[in-house]
Amino acid sequence: MSARAEPVGGRLMTLPFRILSMFAILGAVLIAWRMVVGLGPATGLSDSYPWGLWISFDVVTGTALGCGGYAVAILLYILNRGRYHALIRPAILTSALGYSLAAVAILIDVGRPWFIWRIPLGGFPDMGSYNWNSALLEVALCVMAYVAVLWIELSPAFFEKWQAEGRRKPRLAALSRRALPIVKKAMLWIVALGVLLPTMHQSSLGALMLLTGPKLHPLWNTPWLPLLFLISCVTMGYGVVVIESALSSRFFRRRAETSMLGSLYGAAALAIALLLALRFVDIAVSGKLGLLFAPRWVTLAFWAEVLLVAVPALLWLKPANRSDITVLFRGAMMILLAGALYRFDTYLVAFDPGVHASYFPTVPEILVTVGIIAFELLAYLWLVKRFPILSGAPARTAEA
Amino acid sequence: MALDRRTFFRGAAAAGAAAAVGTVPADARERREAPADARGMLYDTTRCIGCKACVVACKQANSLPADTRTEGMATWDAPTALNDRTKNIIQLYKGEGRRSYVKRQCMHCIDPACVGACMIGALRKREYGVVTWDKSRCIGCRYCQMVCPFNVPKFEWNDANPYIIKCEFCKDRPGDKKFVPACCEVCPRQAVIEGPYRELLAEAKRRLAEHPDRYVPHVYGEKELGGTQVLYLSHVPFEKLGFEYSHEEPVPELQQTVQHGIYRGFVAPAALYALLGAVMIRNRRRNAAAGAEEEES
Numbered sequence: 001m002s003a004r005a006e007p008v009g010g011r012l013m014t015l016p017f018r019i020l021s022m023f024a025i026l027g028a029v030l031i032a033w034r035m036v037v038g039l040g041p042a043t044g045l046s047d048s049y050p051w052g053l054w055i056s057f058d059v060v061t062g063t064a065l066g067c068g069g070y071a072v073a074i075l076l077y078i079l080n081r082g083r084y085h086a087l088i089r090p091a092i093l094t095s096a097l098g099y100s101l102a103a104v105a106i107l108i109d110v111g112r113p114w115f116i117w118r119i120p121l122g123g124f125p126d127m128g129s130y131n132w133n134s135a136l137l138e139v140a141l142c143v144m145a146y147v148a149v150l151w152i153e154l155s156p157a158f159f160e161k162w163q164a165e166g167r168r169k170p171r172l173a174a175l176s177r178r179a180l181p182i183v184k185k186a187m188l189w190i191v192a193l194g195v196l197l198p199t200m201h202q203s204s205l206g207a208l209m210l211l212t213g214p215k216l217h218p219l220w221n222t223p224w225l226p227l228l229f230l231i232s233c234v235t236m237g238y239g240v241v242v243i244e245s246a247l248s249s250r251f252f253r254r255r256a257e258t259s260m261l262g263s264l265y266g267a268a269a270l271a272i273a274l275l276l277a278l279r280f281v282d283i284a285v286s287g288k289l290g291l292l293f294a295p296r297w298v299t300l301a302f303w304a305e306v307l308l309v310a311v312p313a314l315l316w317l318k319p320a321n322r323s324d325i326t327v328l329f330r331g332a333m334m335i336l337l338a339g340a341l342y343r344f345d346t347y348l349v350a351f352d353p354g355v356h357a358s359y360f361p362t363v364p365e366i367l368v369t370v371g372i373i374a375f376e377l378l379a380y381l382w383l384v385k386r387f388p389i390l391s392g393a394p395a396r397t398a399e400a
Numbered sequence: 401m402a403l404d405r406r407t408f409f410r411g412a413a414a415a416g417a418a419a420a421v422g423t424v425p426a427d428a429r430e431r432r433e434a435p436a437d438a439r440g441m442l443y444d445t446t447r448c449i450g451c452k453a454c455v456v457a458c459k460q461a462n463s464l465p466a467d468t469r470t471e472g473m474a475t476w477d478a479p480t481a482l483n484d485r486t487k488n489i490i491q492l493y494k495g496e497g498r499r500s501y502v503k504r505q506c507m508h509c510i511d512p513a514c515v516g517a518c519m520i521g522a523l524r525k526r527e528y529g530v531v532t533w534d535k536s537r538c539i540g541c542r543y544c545q546m547v548c549p550f551n552v553p554k555f556e557w558n559d560a561n562p563y564i565i566k567c568e569f570c571k572d573r574p575g576d577k578k579f580v581p582a583c584c585e586v587c588p589r590q591a592v593i594e595g596p597y598r599e600l601l602a603e604a605k606r607r608l609a610e611h612p613d614r615y616v617p618h619v620y621g622e623k624e625l626g627g628t629q630v631l632y633l634s635h636v637p638f639e640k641l642g643f644e645y646s647h648e649e650p651v652p653e654l655q656q657t658v659q660h661g662i663y664r665g666f667v668a669p670a671a672l673y674a675l676l677g678a679v680m681i682r683n684r685r686r687n688a689a690a691g692a693e694e695e696e697s
Binding site for chain 1: 484
């Protein structure tokens with residue numbers, strides 16, 4: 001049965017919503033404070049560690065967690081697996097929120113945000129002052145474009161709702177009536193962009209750290225970094241979708257789609273096999289095998305990344321595990337954690353400025369990150385309850 | 401997705417084979433050379449007496465505030481390293497019964513990592529090959545700090561309008577002092593001198609040849625990291641002075657080779673976009689046909 005997407009409905013101001021709101025407001029206050037006092041007092045960043053929690057986690061890991069939209073779009077539109085249709089809207093929503101808030105994190109992190117508008121405007125007024133050699137330029141332009149694409153891809157959910165509310169909001173309804181057919185016609189080319197753009201910027205996020213050259217630990221420093229980041233992003237995309245689907249089933253009391261999730265998980269397992277093979281063979285061929293057992297903290301980080309991703313892949317091999325929602329969920333969590341750790345390690349843990357320095361985020365820095373995540377969850381809850389995003393078995397009165 | 405153990409392991413084997421065979425594309429980007437009018441500095445540790453006149457002169461010429469933050473030195477302008485108030489510093493190495501001063505500032509690399517990194521062109525190699533920073537472009541992303549192998553660019557962390565602080569070869573000195581480094585002007589022993597890069601390199605080699613017993617037989621900056629326009633002669637090993645890296649590959653070389661290999665002429669992204677569109681059109685037709693068949697039957 002293929003039920004249409006519908007708003008989940010139900011009360012918005014539940015207890016979790018109120019708690020999340022508190023964290024979001026606190027985060028907003030701290031962001032305003034950081035803008036006034038500068039990055040120094042607000043964060044633990046320094047000349048030795050100029051990139052910390054906000055870049056390594058909010059931006060780099062946050063966008064990877066937003067790869068659900070990318071993963072499902074490939075499955076649904078490229079590989080033509082129609083059975084995943086119900087997953088596309090929630091996945092695109094998660095991605096849209098994840099990427100939008102990663103963009104917010106960048107705005108907070110850069111020291112001179114008043115010049116950021118130069119980037120989408122070709123360096124205006126010094127037109128052409130782009131540096132096309134910079135991987136960061138590619139990431140910036142691509143992410144900006146992708147945020148726009150994601151919200152356009154999601155727009156039918158808004159237009160459908162506004163059209164349905166014709167009488168209460170006539171202007172929005174009229175706009176929706178005109179916009180919806182246009183978006184639907186262009187959707188194929190928009191979706192194609194939605195697959196092209198993340199392919200580009202997720203690999204560029206890997207290329208970005210290649211430029212740090214000798215400061216990046218050899219176990220992470222490889223010319224394959226762009227490809228590894230891309231594959232890792234795909235695994236995380238599938239992980240996000242499995243978790244999101246399982247959680248939504250639980251929260252909104254719908255049936256869990258274990259057979260669909262089990263097969264999704266399989267795609268992730270294949271990607272994991274590729275990832276690990278690529279990493280280890282490259283390490284062996286470059287003569288870095290000795291580093292695998294060096295008595296350093298970074299070695300632990302490396303093995304954590306590997307094991308967290310190898311165990312779920314191996315778990316999947318057993319058929320009984322593929323239809324057990326708990327195993328699938330836990331495996332997906334491990335995949336997400338592994339991917340997040342890989343990015344976090346590449347950008348922070350494996351980065352060695354070569355001087356005696358250390359970095360640890362300050363409390364305000366952490367609270368801003370928590371606030372941003374809280375806001376993301378708030379937006380997700382609101383949109384899912386009020387707009388036709390989720391589909392599947394109809395919910396009873398849901399409380400979440 | 402029909403997936404089984406066999407596909408799983410086949411995929412892994414394929415990736416392994418790809419990694420073993422794959423190498424960085426053979427047509428790596430060309431090594432850069434210093435521009436024809438390149439100017440630089442030559443610093444000779446055997447002449448430096450650690451008077452720090454250069455540190456004072458740099459502060460004055462660049463209108464930098466005094467750094468009174470050093471513990472126990474609150475009434476002195478006494479920075480201990482390059483920082484947001486210090487574009488030039490003298491540090492001391494003591495060890496194994498030897499000592500040496502070392503002057504640290506921007507190396508004005510021939511193929512700078514920071515220039516390769518800066519997406520908006522705030523850091524560029526300008527006249528004389530000097531690496532300069534443009535406050536009207538910088539967005540403060542600090543990617544330059546991440547990539548500089550010498551950890552040169554410093555950031556004004558405690559400022560709501562933060563600048564990147566680094567030696568710019570005195571590009572802002574007024575009149576005919578423009579691009580005449582103040583540090584070289586005041587040095588009482590001519591431990592640091594400035595001039596045309598190629599002449600300085602020749603002078604460095606001449607000193608090595610004339611007094612081989614005095615120096616480590618190497619000019620640091622001639623080849624390292626693609627070459628730097630600030631050159632060093634030393635009587636102690638360069639690693640002791642804080643020069644960690646001795647490889648010749650310029651920092652941007654690998655990343656740009658990989659990046660350009662993928663994006664050259666934007667062909668690959670355009671081709672991928674066309675392919676994606678074509679696949680989706682085909683899928684749409686197939687689904688429509690399958691839908692029509694279902695209706696008929």
